[in-house]
Amino acid sequence: MVGLGFRREFAEEMISGELITPDFIEFAPENWMNIGGYWKKMLHRVLEKYPVLCHGLSLSLGSPEEVDKTFLRYVKSFLEEYKVRIYSEHLSYSKCDNAHLYDLLPMPFRMDAALHMAARIQQVQDYLQRPLAMEIISYYTPVAPEMSEADFINEVVQRSGCQLLLDVNNIYVNAFNHQYDAKAFMAQLPLDKVAYIHMAGHEQVSPDMILDTHGHPIADPVYELFEWTIRQIRPVPVLLERDFNIPQMQDLQEELTRLKSICHQQWKHHELVA
Amino acid sequence: MSSLPDSRQLQQRFTKHIRTGVRTIIPGVAQDRLAHYRHAIFHMVKDTMESAYPVTCANIPARKWDRMVRDFFAHHACTSNQVWKLPLEFYTYAVENNWDEVYDIPYLSDLLAFEWAEIEVFNMEDIAPAAFTSTGNWLETPLVLNPEYRLLSFKYPVHREAKRARLLKEQGAWFVLLHREPVNGHVQFTGLSPWLAFVTEQLAAGITVKDILEYAPQLGITVTAELEKDTIAFLVDMQRQQFVLGFQP
Numbered sequence A: 001m002v003g004l005g006f007r008r009e010f011a012e013e014m015i016s017g018e019l020i021t022p023d024f025i026e027f028a029p030e031n032w033m034n035i036g037g038y039w040k041k042m043l044h045r046v047l048e049k050y051p052v053l054c055h056g057l058s059l060s061l062g063s064p065e066e067v068d069k070t071f072l073r074y075v076k077s078f079l080e081e082y083k084v085r086i087y088s089e090h091l092s093y094s095k096c097d098n099a100h101l102y103d104l105l106p107m108p109f110r111m112d113a114a115l116h117m118a119a120r121i122q123q124v125q126d127y128l129q130r131p132l133a134m135e136i137i138s139y140y141t142p143v144a145p146e147m148s149e150a151d152f153i154n155e156v157v158q159r160s161g162c163q164l165l166l167d168v169n170n171i172y173v174n175a176f177n178h179q180y181d182a183k184a185f186m187a188q189l190p191l192d193k194v195a196y197i198h199m200a201g202h203e204q205v206s207p208d209m210i211l212d213t214h215g216h217p218i219a220d221p222v223y224e225l226f227e228w229t230i231r232q233i234r235p236v237p238v239l240l241e242r243d244f245n246i247p248q249m250q251d252l253q254e255e256l257t258r259l260k261s262i263c264h265q266q267w268k269h270h271e272l273v274a
Numbered sequence B: 001m002s003s004l005p006d007s008r009q010l011q012q013r014f015t016k017h018i019r020t021g022v023r024t025i026i027p028g029v030a031q032d033r034l035a036h037y038r039h040a041i042f043h044m045v046k047d048t049m050e051s052a053y054p055v056t057c058a059n060i061p062a063r064k065w066d067r068m069v070r071d072f073f074a075h076h077a078c079t080s081n082q083v084w085k086l087p088l089e090f091y092t093y094a095v096e097n098n099w100d101e102v103y104d105i106p107y108l109s110d111l112l113a114f115e116w117a118e119i120e121v122f123n124m125e126d127i128a129p130a131a132f133t134s135t136g137n138w139l140e141t142p143l144v145l146n147p148e149y150r151l152l153s154f155k156y157p158v159h160r161e162a163k164r165a166r167l168l169k170e171q172g173a174w175f176v177l178l179h180r181e182p183v184n185g186h187v188q189f190t191g192l193s194p195w196l197a198f199v200t201e202q203l204a205a206g207i208t209v210k211d212i213l214e215y216a217p218q219l220g221i222t223v224t225a226e227l228e229k230d231t232i233a234f235l236v237d238m239q240r241q242q243f244v245l246g247f248q249p
């Protein structure tokens, strides 16, 4: 299954399905809940055509403060209403001192933060009665780390029982920005917990910095890392994220096709088993 | 044991810097990367305001506008999970902090209210209208209105004009009705006289046109055949625009 992040810019094209036909779509519940009118009608039309996975933006499970229970209640009824199979969030925080910052901020890789985050993930999983798939974010600076990123992730996953959303482009970007080996990093992760994969494009903005822009086609070395990665794991849904600089639908469809053929090749054996 | 503050404090310092620019040193954090976060997040917020308030932003000098958005983001704790609702917090912040006077733009809160209402009415959750029929008596049958609307009152005619000098000359009592067309979801706005704004308010409360006209003298309005005719003509027009949906059965 290879899906595409649903955006208003190409809603019509996805509904018509002439130039682009993903296997499923993904969107942030924040962008679609509590709305009516034109976009609610469009949402219903696209949901008639495609299965949907949801990718949350603002639950902020790494926040120092309490989980926003009112918001969580909305999320729960939204996921139920639209029969959403996977709800993913981020190993990060986007809110502090009760102020949203609308971006995914890097966690301090520290034991107290890992314990706190794991407890909050558990709390949400208990409430929603489903595991969360937690995405390893791209980040541009470490924050007073006292453990490695991989140890931090392992600690959170083990203690919370959550699943992982592996964004292969994020790992590639992080490996470049923080000068580590992407495959060696990946090898330290609990890859049996990967439930979902993201793929996206990036942009190098200086000799030592790549930005995770979602505004370009997937780069070749990221395809290569993807191919290597999926060999290590069981088949899971794969999503193409494109948020800016939207190209022709044919170009997006080509990326979907390329991802699909890599999946077929690497997961052939699994498909025979299944 | 580590001598560093706990993660909560580190996160508070990190986000405080992003919001306010107050200098902070956090072990392991490169200053240029911290600056990247501050810059990227501020621009996201500013872009959000500029697409929500294109007219306001175009009519305020760039540096003043920048100062407003910075002031808002640094001092207001944004509570909305949904980015599209963030402009409402900006508008509310402007009103609470008396920006009309502080920034010497007397029509600022009117303009923000108008631009926000368009977003709000476009996105608001669907509201099912009451049952209605297409025939009835304009004077005596209570009307069924499209419930997806806002009726706003302004001191300045910001729905007609954006130029400062002209706006300031036209201070008064202005009314604007915004409603969402049921089928295509488009938002229409209609400037109303004080009388028609009053009529609209009363109709929404289920009062008949006849009763509204009977009450008019208490507002100091003389009811003439002309007023009655114009009021009904307005309602017929609003039916064509799908604000008046029909008559109570």
Ligand SMILES: [Fe+2]
Binding pocket: A135, A167, A198, A199, A241
């Ligand atoms: Fe992602």
